[in-house]
Structures are given as C-alpha cells and as structure tokens.
Amino acid sequence: MKKLLLTLLAAMCAAAGATGADRAPEIISVNTDRVSLILCVERDGRVHMRHFGGRIDDAAPLAAYSTHRRPDHGAGEEIYPAMGGRNFRLPALRATHADGDLNTELRYVSHETLPSADADVERTVVRLADPVRPLEVELLFTAYRRENVIATRSRITNRQQGPVTLHAFYSSALSLHGYGSYLLTQLRGGWADEAQIEHLPLGHGTHSISTRKLVKATHSENPAFMLSLDTDRFDEEHGEVIAGALAWSGNYRIDFSVDEYDVLTILAGANPDASEYVLDAGRTLTTPEMIYTFSDCGAGGASRNLHDWARRYGIRGGDRGHVPTLLNSWEGAYFDFDEATLRGMIDDAAAMGLEMFVLDDGWFGNKYPRNHDRAGLGDWEVNRAKLPGGIDRIASYAHRQGLKFGIWIEPEMVNPQSELAERHPEWVVRAEGREAPLIRHQWLLDLSNPEVQDFVFGVFDHTLALSKKIDYIKWDANRHAESVGSAYLPADRQSNFWVDYAEGLYRVMERIRAKYPDVLIQACSSGGGRVDYGALKYFDEVWTSDDTEALSRSRIQYGTSLFYPAAVMGAHVSASPNHQSGNVIPLKFRFDMASAGRLGMELQPRQMSDSERAFARRAIASYKEFRDLVEEGDLYRIGSPYDPSGTFGTLYVSKDKRRAVFLAYCIRYRGHTPVPQFRLRGLDDETRYTVRELNVDRPRCWFDGETLTGAYLRHEGINPPLQRLYDSAVYILEAE
Structure with missing residues (x-):
C-alpha cells in the first residue's frame, strides 16, 4: 500500500x-x-x-x-x-x-x-x-x-x-x-x-x-x-x-x-x-x-x-445593526444583590435611556452559593436565596421597562468547591499525579474532551432556557492554562491538547451559533484576554479591559483600534473614584472616552447625584445620534495618547463623507498658553460641514455652529481649548 x-x-x-x-x-x-x-x-x-x-x-x-542567493x-x-x-x-x-x-x-x-x-x-x-x-x-x-x-x-x-x-x-x-x-x-x-x-x-x-x-x-x-x-x-x-x-x-x-x-x-x-x-x-x-x-x-x-x-x-454580527447601550451590574453590586437591588438598577438604567441590563456574576449555586469567587462555579442553577423568582422574573421585569436583558456565564471553568468538581474530577485539566494549580480559586475544564464540550454547550443552552427574554450573554474566562494534562487524550497525544482545546471551543461555538444565531455574546476573558479574530467569528464584541478607568482606557482603546474596529470594543462609564485606580475623573470625560466604543455603564446609579443622572441621560441620547459612525465609519486617529502634547482625538467618518464625529481629549495639564490644533483628515475637501459640540450648555469654541469646508478642516483644523487634565469634547460634523 x-x-x-x-x-x-x-x-x-x-x-x-x-x-x-x-x-x-x-x-x-x-x-x-x-x-x-x-x-x-x-x-x-x-x-x-x-x-x-x-x-x-x-x-x-x-x-x-x-535573488542572487548563493547555494551555501x-x-x-x-x-x-x-x-x-x-x-x-x-x-x-x-x-x-x-x-x-x-x-x-x-x-x-x-x-x-x-x-x-x-x-x-x-x-x-x-x-x-x-x-x-x-x-x-x-x-x-x-x-x-x-x-x-x-x-x-x-x-x-x-x-x-x-x-x-x-x-x-x-x-x-x-x-x-x-x-x-x-x-x-x-x-x-x-x-x-x-x-x-x-x-x-x-x-x-x-x-x-x-x-x-x-x-x-x-x-x-x-x-x-x-x-x-x-x-x-x-x-x-x-x-x-x-x-x-x-x-x-x-x-x-x-x-x-x-x-x-x-x-x-x-x-x-x-x-x-x-x-x-x-x-x-x-x-x-x-x-x-x-x-x-x-x-x-x-x-x-x-x-x-x-x-x-x-x-x-x-466578526459575528458585523452587519447586525446598532448594539444596545447597557448597564452591567458588576461594579455596581458585585456578588451582593437581590431582586430589589436588580429592579432598582433596571429602573435607573431605563430612566437614563439605556437599552439593556446585564446581570453579572453571582446569580447561581445553591449547595455552594456564588457569594464570592471561591465557590459555585460550574453549578449553573439559579440561587434561590438571591433570586426566588428565578431569572425569568427579573428578565421579564427588564423587558417591561423597555430594556433587553443579558446574563453572565463562565462555562469553561470550575471551582473546587462545587458540585461539578465533585461529580467530574476527570474533566479538570491537570497532569496525572500532580496538583492542579488554582487561579482565581478555579480550575480549567478540558475542552479537548467531547463530554466537556457537551457540558459547556449545555451551560449556554440551559441558561437560555431560564427565560425567553435573555438577549445577551457575557462569556467570561478568568484563568489561563498551566501544568496541563488531559484524562481524555491518550498518553502519546498529550501535546495535542493545546490545539484540541481551542478547536473544542470552536466546536461548541459552532453549535451555539447554529441554535442561537441572534443572541448577542460578549467575549470577556478577564477583560482583554480573548481579543482575536478567531473568537470574533462567534462573539459580537469583546470586553476590552477590566480596567474601566477612562484615563487608562485612552491607551487601551487606542492600541486595540490598530487592528480591531470600535464596533467590537465594549467601553463602560464606571464610578469615581475608579475601583481599579482610585482616580477621580469627571463624568463628562468618562462618557466622552466610552463613547469612542460600544457605550455602556458599570456602576450603581443610586450613588449618582441628580445632576450626574441628568448628564448621563443627555450623553446617552447624544451617543445614539452618532453611534452609527462609531460602529460603521472610517477611523482616523488624530494624534495619540502617547504624544507629549497630552492631547489627541478620534474621528469617525461616514462612508459617504457626509457626517463625522470627533472626540477630543486632554490627558495632562498643558498650562494656559498652548491650545491643541487638530487637523481633521478623511473628510471631503469640497463639502461644507457644520460643526456642533455636544453635551455642553453653551458654546465653548469660536467654531461651534460654524460651517467649514473639508479642505479647511484638513489643512487648518480646529483648536478647542483643551488645556487641563480631563478636558474633553465631542463634535458632530454634518454636511450642508
């Protein structure tokens, strides 16, 4: 033969x-x-x-x-x-x-x-x-x-x-x-x-x-x-x-x-x-x-x-249309919530004009309740103490308030303190005879194993069965692989694990997308841990980073934009002082930075003042005016957050060059003398654009309301007075 x-x-x-x-x-x-x-x-x-x-x-x-290359x-x-x-x-x-x-x-x-x-x-x-x-x-x-x-x-x-x-x-x-x-x-x-x-x-x-x-x-x-x-x-x-x-x-x-x-x-x-x-x-x-x-x-x-x-x-859903603005429960409630807490957050999200509420970690586990990150992961049953009415009652409440509803899962992982780990220790990635190391108090499940693939698909399938009103899944993965070993793979095929795991994930996602083509799914993975075009064939967006602080996000979103469109970059307005950095940042700067991606919020609205809620309503409404440009427009990076000037901007231009939005930022104190000059590339030279600043009560710039040619904006530009740390501005440009 x-x-x-x-x-x-x-x-x-x-x-x-x-x-x-x-x-x-x-x-x-x-x-x-x-x-x-x-x-x-x-x-x-x-x-x-x-x-x-x-x-x-x-x-x-x-x-x-x-090539004139010598043979030797x-x-x-x-x-x-x-x-x-x-x-x-x-x-x-x-x-x-x-x-x-x-x-x-x-x-x-x-x-x-x-x-x-x-x-x-x-x-x-x-x-x-x-x-x-x-x-x-x-x-x-x-x-x-x-x-x-x-x-x-x-x-x-x-x-x-x-x-x-x-x-x-x-x-x-x-x-x-x-x-x-x-x-x-x-x-x-x-x-x-x-x-x-x-x-x-x-x-x-x-x-x-x-x-x-x-x-x-x-x-x-x-x-x-x-x-x-x-x-x-x-x-x-x-x-x-x-x-x-x-x-x-x-x-x-x-x-x-x-x-x-x-x-x-x-x-x-x-x-x-x-x-x-x-x-x-x-x-x-x-x-x-x-x-x-x-x-x-x-x-x-x-x-x-x-x-x-x-x-x-x-990317999955690249032609789907606008992605809903949302409130995520994590930094607003963490593991400490009940139905009343969630209903209050839903009410506040609806009042501010948001379009979806996402229930994050902590909703599952009974024998080992998920009240912290040390237990319950793998046991995907609704926690009866926190949510006696189940997921459907809270999802239905969100829908009655005019919001879509989303929920968090982490199906590739398991806590040692869980019923799943007790039933299926052979599903855990570990080398035989060696201790399986913990990260974030959890182990990795072996997706090279078809039984585990069935289980992970089942987690998604079972979660969607909890309510017909679930529109969005946040899929997290909070640890990496180390000291690997597979009880499923033969001894002489152990090194196949690295490829077979990723292929196993893709097989699960193929099954999910065949059954649930319209459910929005975010790839989270501790923030920016799964930002790649392999994942984006199945996921609608990525959680760009667990760092929600707007100043840090200036570089994170800029770097991500080199390769990945804003249409996939989840960007949230979070609390001040920020939970990661402790920085105190004005609400306007936080909104203006998050508006360069897929806008959401991640805080407890009850801790906002009346004036902050009013501004949030205004900024969310403004974002809806131009989000089609962020999601579908051509990106022109005007300067960089690495520039010594401390100022930069992000310009999104419609394909027909009739509309644009320019978001400008100052990320260090510049004194009273220098004023940035932003030359706006990407517009049509012959078209006349009316420039209008959003989210301010009165004009702050000489050019607000003026009509300028694309050639003028490209060669001369605009010079907003952004001189202090956290100064920012959002401008809409519309053709006459």
Missing part, C-alpha cells in the same frame, strides 16, 4: 511538472483592488514568494527574478518552507514522518481558483507535496478585493501508513525583500493594562510575538502587528505599512526573522512550542487563518482595511 501511494504521488508531481527540470517558471497572482501577493513556481517545483504589497498587474517579469546560504524564499533540503530558515512545517525521517521538501503539484458566490471574494488553492514521503500541504489564499485583505492558511494531510508528528505547523510564511528597514508595532501589557503600543526596529535575527497561556491569551501580547517599511517612525498618514492578525484563540506565535540577505520572513500560526501535534494516518490538520493587508497611506490606511474586512467578514 505504501509503495502504491508513493507511486501515485510521484505520478501526480510528474504530471504537473513539479519535478521536471524543463518546466518553465509559472506565476501565481492573488490580487485585491490595490494589493498583490505573487508566487513563482520554479523549474525544480519549489514555490517561491516574489511580492506582497502594492498591486502589480503585469507580474510576468518576476518569473525571471533572481540556503534555499530561496519558499512560500511554505519545510525542515529539509537546503532550508536554513525557521520552518513553517517541521515533521517527523512515520518512518522516522526528519526531512520534508515540498514541491508544486497544482493550483486553481475556486468558485465563490461573493463577487468580492476570490479563493486560490496551491497544492504541494513531498515527493518522497506522502505528506501533502494545501495553501489556501482568500482575497477580499474591496477591503484589500488577503487571508491565508494551510491544510496538512498525512497519507502515510502511520502517524506523523508535526513539530511546527504555521498558517503562513510571508517573505519581504527590497526594504532597508522594518519598524514593528505590536501590543503588549497585562491584566487591566492591555493593548499598550510598543515600536521595535527589527534587526538581524528573530523576534517573536507569542503566548503559551491558551486562555486569556491576549493580555500580555496580541497576535497582531504592523510593519512600517523603509522607515524608523510610525506614521498614521504616510508610508507603506503591512498589518497582520491571526484568527486563533489559543497559543500563537508570530516570528519575524531577518537573514543575511536582509530578507524578512514572517511565520504566523499556532505556537509550536511544546505543542507537537500527532497527525494520524489519513487525517488532515487545518491551521488558523492569518489575515494580511497592505497600505501605502500609513497605519491609518491599514487599520481601515482591517476594520472594513472585519465588519463584513471577520
């Missing part, structure tokens, strides 16, 4: 000319309206990457392109470099074959353009195979023409008689040449300090963005980046920029390696570190999708490309 498979594979390669020395080089082009990814099939069957960047319509000259410096820029032959680079694919062979050399078999029902989308598949060992790789490229995004992933199939161990199995390899320098922009941080911007010039050698946490995987780093080309500075408006984001909710790694020829190779995919994947005979592993875009008008252009793609293709 093995000889037959090898014979068939060799015949396929020969028929396609993949190994023929007389084969003429062939060009494969993947194009959007403004971007090209160009490959060349060489005479020996290797497939090299020749270009990623601005669109090239006539790519034929690249068939004769030479390794192979050229293969589109999916494998460990074997002359490849000295980090491999996209490293495998131990069933017979122990450590080498893989991929050669071209065929390629084709696949049919698509969407005229905006073109799919190309390039098939490769090892001519000696029956291991096949398909590279799948999806081009989104209008959005100028190209997504790529790999599909690895084992045709051998025994298992193949995959030590590295990246989604994509992208090689860039001809640039003198590369400036990497990445996100770093930690819990309540997510999405902080870091710029790093790339020198020779390898730099990685990675995590091994599995859950809460995007707190410290995010699987997304920008590369500014041929420059040492980050620029919103000018220059060539490549942006990438990995759609994966597990361990990831993105490697940036610059070799002696100054070629930068980017490998992106699931993290291979201690995660060898054993692929059985006849099985296929499909890797996560890697999303790329190119902009020749700076970082702002790259962000807008990603945002357009995300709203149409990358």
Whole structure:
C-alpha cells in the first residue's frame, strides 16, 4: 500500500511538472483592488514568494527574478518552507514522518481558483507535496478585493501508513525583500493594562510575538502587528505599512526573522512550542487563518482595511445593526444583590435611556452559593436565596421597562468547591499525579474532551432556557492554562491538547451559533484576554479591559483600534473614584472616552447625584445620534495618547463623507498658553460641514455652529481649548 501511494504521488508531481527540470517558471497572482501577493513556481517545483504589497498587474517579469542567493546560504524564499533540503530558515512545517525521517521538501503539484458566490471574494488553492514521503500541504489564499485583505492558511494531510508528528505547523510564511528597514508595532501589557503600543526596529535575527497561556491569551501580547517599511517612525498618514492578525484563540506565535540577505520572513500560526501535534494516518490538520493587508497611506490606511474586512467578514454580527447601550451590574453590586437591588438598577438604567441590563456574576449555586469567587462555579442553577423568582422574573421585569436583558456565564471553568468538581474530577485539566494549580480559586475544564464540550454547550443552552427574554450573554474566562494534562487524550497525544482545546471551543461555538444565531455574546476573558479574530467569528464584541478607568482606557482603546474596529470594543462609564485606580475623573470625560466604543455603564446609579443622572441621560441620547459612525465609519486617529502634547482625538467618518464625529481629549495639564490644533483628515475637501459640540450648555469654541469646508478642516483644523487634565469634547460634523 505504501509503495502504491508513493507511486501515485510521484505520478501526480510528474504530471504537473513539479519535478521536471524543463518546466518553465509559472506565476501565481492573488490580487485585491490595490494589493498583490505573487508566487513563482520554479523549474525544480519549489514555490517561491516574489511580492506582497502594492498591486502589480503585469507580474510576468518576476518569473525571471533572481535573488542572487548563493547555494551555501540556503534555499530561496519558499512560500511554505519545510525542515529539509537546503532550508536554513525557521520552518513553517517541521515533521517527523512515520518512518522516522526528519526531512520534508515540498514541491508544486497544482493550483486553481475556486468558485465563490461573493463577487468580492476570490479563493486560490496551491497544492504541494513531498515527493518522497506522502505528506501533502494545501495553501489556501482568500482575497477580499474591496477591503484589500488577503487571508491565508494551510491544510496538512498525512497519507502515510502511520502517524506523523508535526513539530511546527504555521498558517503562513510571508517573505519581504527590497526594504532597508522594518519598524514593528505590536501590543503588549497585562491584566487591566492591555493593548499598550510598543515600536521595535527589527534587526538581524528573530523576534517573536507569542503566548503559551491558551486562555486569556491576549493580555500580555496580541497576535497582531504592523510593519512600517523603509522607515524608523510610525506614521498614521504616510508610508507603506503591512498589518497582520491571526484568527486563533489559543497559543500563537508570530516570528519575524531577518537573514543575511536582509530578507524578512514572517511565520504566523499556532505556537509550536511544546505543542507537537500527532497527525494520524489519513487525517488532515487545518491551521488558523492569518489575515494580511497592505497600505501605502500609513497605519491609518491599514487599520481601515482591517476594520472594513472585519465588519463584513471577520466578526459575528458585523452587519447586525446598532448594539444596545447597557448597564452591567458588576461594579455596581458585585456578588451582593437581590431582586430589589436588580429592579432598582433596571429602573435607573431605563430612566437614563439605556437599552439593556446585564446581570453579572453571582446569580447561581445553591449547595455552594456564588457569594464570592471561591465557590459555585460550574453549578449553573439559579440561587434561590438571591433570586426566588428565578431569572425569568427579573428578565421579564427588564423587558417591561423597555430594556433587553443579558446574563453572565463562565462555562469553561470550575471551582473546587462545587458540585461539578465533585461529580467530574476527570474533566479538570491537570497532569496525572500532580496538583492542579488554582487561579482565581478555579480550575480549567478540558475542552479537548467531547463530554466537556457537551457540558459547556449545555451551560449556554440551559441558561437560555431560564427565560425567553435573555438577549445577551457575557462569556467570561478568568484563568489561563498551566501544568496541563488531559484524562481524555491518550498518553502519546498529550501535546495535542493545546490545539484540541481551542478547536473544542470552536466546536461548541459552532453549535451555539447554529441554535442561537441572534443572541448577542460578549467575549470577556478577564477583560482583554480573548481579543482575536478567531473568537470574533462567534462573539459580537469583546470586553476590552477590566480596567474601566477612562484615563487608562485612552491607551487601551487606542492600541486595540490598530487592528480591531470600535464596533467590537465594549467601553463602560464606571464610578469615581475608579475601583481599579482610585482616580477621580469627571463624568463628562468618562462618557466622552466610552463613547469612542460600544457605550455602556458599570456602576450603581443610586450613588449618582441628580445632576450626574441628568448628564448621563443627555450623553446617552447624544451617543445614539452618532453611534452609527462609531460602529460603521472610517477611523482616523488624530494624534495619540502617547504624544507629549497630552492631547489627541478620534474621528469617525461616514462612508459617504457626509457626517463625522470627533472626540477630543486632554490627558495632562498643558498650562494656559498652548491650545491643541487638530487637523481633521478623511473628510471631503469640497463639502461644507457644520460643526456642533455636544453635551455642553453653551458654546465653548469660536467654531461651534460654524460651517467649514473639508479642505479647511484638513489643512487648518480646529483648536478647542483643551488645556487641563480631563478636558474633553465631542463634535458632530454634518454636511450642508
């Protein structure tokens, strides 16, 4: 049988000319309206990457392109470099074959353009195979023409008689040449300090963005980046920029390696570190999708490309319509509430013009009541002492007050002090014979196990059955994975856990979305721990950070906006002094900052003064005027919270450029002399815009109520008197 498979594979390669020395080089082009990814099939069957960047319509000259690379410096820029032959680079694919062979050399078999029902989308598949060992790789490229995004992933199939161990199995390899320098922009941080911007010039050698946490995987780093080309500075408006984001909710790694020829190779995919994947005979592993875009008008252009793609293709409910403003119970009540407390919060939310109430943690558990975070997690039954009328009574009350209703769950986790842990200790992620470490007094459930997948789906299903009036689920996940072990996986497949857990989560979400397509779901994960395009295929929004303080949010929301649209960024107005930082911040600044995302509130309204409630009503009503711009408009970052000036702004412009909203902030004292000058890019030069400030009793600026041309606003701009810490303003611009 093995000889037959090898014979068939060799015949396929020969028929396609993949190994023929007389084969003429062939060009494969993947194009959007403004971007090209160009490959060349060489005479020996290797497939090299020749270009990623601005669109090239006539790519034929690249068939004769030479890198002048010496043979003793390794192979050229293969589109999916494998460990074997002359490849000295980090491999996209490293495998131990069933017979122990450590080498893989991929050669071209065929390629084709696949049919698509969407005229905006073109799919190309390039098939490769090892001519000696029956291991096949398909590279799948999806081009989104209008959005100028190209997504790529790999599909690895084992045709051998025994298992193949995959030590590295990246989604994509992208090689860039001809640039003198590369400036990497990445996100770093930690819990309540997510999405902080870091710029790093790339020198020779390898730099990685990675995590091994599995859950809460995007707190410290995010699987997304920008590369500014041929420059040492980050620029919103000018220059060539490549942006990438990995759609994966597990361990990831993105490697940036610059070799002696100054070629930068980017490998992106699931993290291979201690995660060898054993692929059985006849099985296929499909890797996560890697999303790329190119902009020749700076970082702002790259962000807008990603945002357009995300709203149409990358996020759940991107075309759903407006998301309700909400009051979340957590920072207003924590675990200490009863029906009267919740009814009071619902009444206040309705009076302020909010559209939804969300009941957070603490509503479940009877034998082990959820009165703190040390017990009850896993026992998803309504706490009869707190809510004797059940969830339906409180959800129905919210609906009678004109509000939608949401509820919190954390189905992937369990407290040791719970009935679930007593019934199913084998469901807990732990290495046999070792203690399972606790984080936030809880353990992780083993989602590689189909029984656990059924349970997690059942938690969601059972929760929705508590009331027909549940419109929204807040899905939390408050610990990462460590000291892992699976009672379900065989001893020789334990390292498969890292991939199988994430795939298990996705299988659960597929079932949930098949049954509940219209329920809004937020990915929380201790705040910003699951901010990735893998999760956003199933979740409508992310909780951007557990830090609700508006000053901290200035950087968190700015960093997140590089890759993810405001339409997914949950942003709440919370109490003052803030519960995380202790800072005392004016209510207007808190509203103006939260209004740059999906506006909500997270406090006890009864602790607000009458004047604060009145302002909240006004600010919520104003937000409803322009939230379509925040959710659907083009984003222009005007300055940055990192600027020494201490002032910056966020501009959202409608697609037809007839309306815009500009939110401006001062985050340090500037004295009495300097006044910021904000030049507003993105408007139409010939259109005349009337500028109107919101949420103030009288005009504060000379231009309030004036009608100015887009050219004036772009070249000269506006100069609001934002000079003191926590000064802020919101301006609506409307075409005549």
